[in-house]
Structure formats: structure tokens, C-alpha cells
Amino acid sequence: MSIAFFHLLLYITLFSSLTIRSFPSPNSPYLSPKIIFPNYQNMLINFKIFIYEPNSPLTFKSPAELLFYTSLRNSPFATRNAQEAHLFFVPFSADLSTRSIARLVRGLRTDLPYWNRTLGADHFYVSCAGIGYESDRNLVELKKNSVQISCFPATPGKFIPHKDISLPPLATPHAPHAPTNETASGSFRFLGYFRHTVGTESTLARELIGDPDFVIESEPSDEMTNAERLSSSKFCLFDYEIDISGIGEALRFGCVPAVITDRPINDLPFIDVLRWQEIAVFLRRGGGARELKRVLDGTSQDRYVRMKELGVVSSQHFMWNESPEPLDCFNTLMYQLWLRRHTIRYVRRE
Structure with a gap:
């Protein structure tokens, strides 16, 4: 069995469940599901x-x-x-x-x-x-x-x-954490998680320090702490001008990315493939903490659940495997x- 044919069999098995059963076309994380999947199959072969x-x-x-x-x-x-x-x-x-x-x-x-x-x-x-x-x-x-x-x-x-x-x-491949009863029901410990490197915290991060709805910290001491923060937070905050490298990791844990930027982002990974507006929230920097909380609190539960589910599906594209x-x-x-x-x-x- 050739490698290309083996890939094709896995592809058919994987996407028969994702695209047909789990995500009908209107709720797909992909720009053009009917085009992408046959085109991907053609790529594997040719x-x-x-x-x-x-x-x-x-x-x-x-x-x-x-x-x-x-x-x-x-x-x-x-x-x-x-x-x-x-x-x-x-x-x-x-x-x-x-x-x-x-x-x-x-x-x-x-x-x-x-x-x-x-x-x-x-x-x-x-x-x-x-x-x-x-x-x-x-x-x-x-x-x-x-x-x-x-x-x-x-x-x-x-x-x-x-x-x-x-x-x-690069991110080590591992499956997203399965939602706990707490996160599945929509109850989270934190509205937002904002991780930053020491010395690079943004003005917005400083505004949010002390707010009980948010956890603001520098790099976690270990991987388990980071996983706990991601899985217990509704949104993961990223300042595009400082550090957005963890966005794929956030998707994998079901933490919906909230990206703070004052300009269009044209270099998002897989921008030809994913519907980023359906898996992440984009906010202006100038609105400050008050505007951030208004937007995040104003996201309906139905929309949030859909973004989270589509984000977890999208996260497979960020996994590097040897x-x-x-x-x-x-x-x-x-x-x-x-x-x-x-x-x-x-x-x-x-």
C-alpha cells in the first residue's frame, strides 16, 4: 500500500465523520468544504x-x-x-x-x-x-x-x-482536553486567560490585573498549569503586536482566541482554509478593558459553543507530527x- 493511498484512506475515514455528521456546511470551520476535500484528495495523489x-x-x-x-x-x-x-x-x-x-x-x-x-x-x-x-x-x-x-x-x-x-x-501533538462537566455546561472559572512573557505585558494586561474574571500571568511554570488555564478559561487573549504564537494551542483546548489588533491580519495560518471569523474574536486595541469585557460578555452562548467546537476541529491543522x-x-x-x-x-x- 502506497503512502499516498494510505493517507487517502485515513482522509476519507476522518472527514466522513467531521464534515457530514458533526459539521454540516453552514457550521463548517472551512471556507469551502465542498471544494477543499476533493482538492485535498487530488493533492495527495498528484x-x-x-x-x-x-x-x-x-x-x-x-x-x-x-x-x-x-x-x-x-x-x-x-x-x-x-x-x-x-x-x-x-x-x-x-x-x-x-x-x-x-x-x-x-x-x-x-x-x-x-x-x-x-x-x-x-x-x-x-x-x-x-x-x-x-x-x-x-x-x-x-x-x-x-x-x-x-x-x-x-x-x-x-x-x-x-x-x-x-x-x-511547533507544538507537540496531543488531543484536546475533553470538556469537563463544568466547561461543557458553560460555567468557567475565568472569562479570559492572558499569558505574556515577563517584560512584554500590554497596557490591556495591566488594566485587567486584579479583575477576578481574568487570569493574567507570565509563562506558566509547567505544562500542566498551562493546560489547566486553557481548559478553564472561556476565551484566550492575544495581543497581536506582542505574542500570538499560542493561538493553535488555545484552539486545541477549546479556549476561543480573542485577538487584540488595530489592523487587518493577513498572515493568519491556513487563511486559505479556515474561516477565522468563526473560530476567533477580533477586537480593537483602543477599546480597553471595558470594551473587551463588553464584547466577550456579549457573545451569545450558542455562538460561543459553535466557535469552541469549530476551533477544536480546526486545531488538528496546527499539530506537528514527526x-x-x-x-x-x-x-x-x-x-x-x-x-x-x-x-x-x-x-x-x-
């Missing part, structure tokens, strides 16, 4: 990626980058036949200078035929911090044409919406790349 061999051993800035690269190389998507590839992966180390990256792209242009066919539009690369706008032609084409996979949240000014992809932070599993983080990233395989040929200007 998607091929050619990986350029790096000139030297690679170094990575985050564990997620390393796991992505290792998973890709060992996956059935990788091919040694460039002629059958839909996309081409350009690997380079996290600490490589922009001059060296430009030299790398120049080598692809002059030594191999694939880059010039689309000026890099059917290529992608991983850069946790992202690549900025440079004057060098090779970097311009890489930045503007190729798909960038960068760590979430993306560095401001280094992410192009609808082209680039966010790489969710051996990728259907619709986990790696395979959902692959699906987003699959959506970008139809390239536009950019006119070459001398």
Missing part, C-alpha cells in the same frame, strides 16, 4: 515538488522550519524528476546573507532551466524572518514571484498576502502550496 540540493548543510532558526524541511524531503510529494514537478523548493540556511541568497538565485537562473520559465513564480522557500525588498534583480524576483513560507506572526513589511504562507509554531498525518500542520501547508501551483508567467523586462 502533487510533486522538486527540491534543489543545498550547497552546504542547512541551519534553521526554529524547530518548525527543520521539521518542515525534513518532512518534505521524506514525503511522497518530493520527486527527483524535475519535469513532473508542480513546484520547486529553494532551501537555504536561516543565517544566509541577502548577498548569498542573490548569488544562489543567480546560480539557479544560469545553471538550470526551471527558474527562467516563470521567473521563479513556481518556486518557494522558507525564511522564518522573511525577505525584505532589495534592489538586486535576483532578490526582487524571489521576493515578488516566489512563495515565501515565514514564521507566524510574520515580520511587518516582509509578508505578501495571498502569495506567502505562514508557518505555525511522521506527518492527514491534515496535520505539514499536510495543510502542502495543501496551501498546492493551491498556488498555478503560476503566472511574468514578462521578462530587460
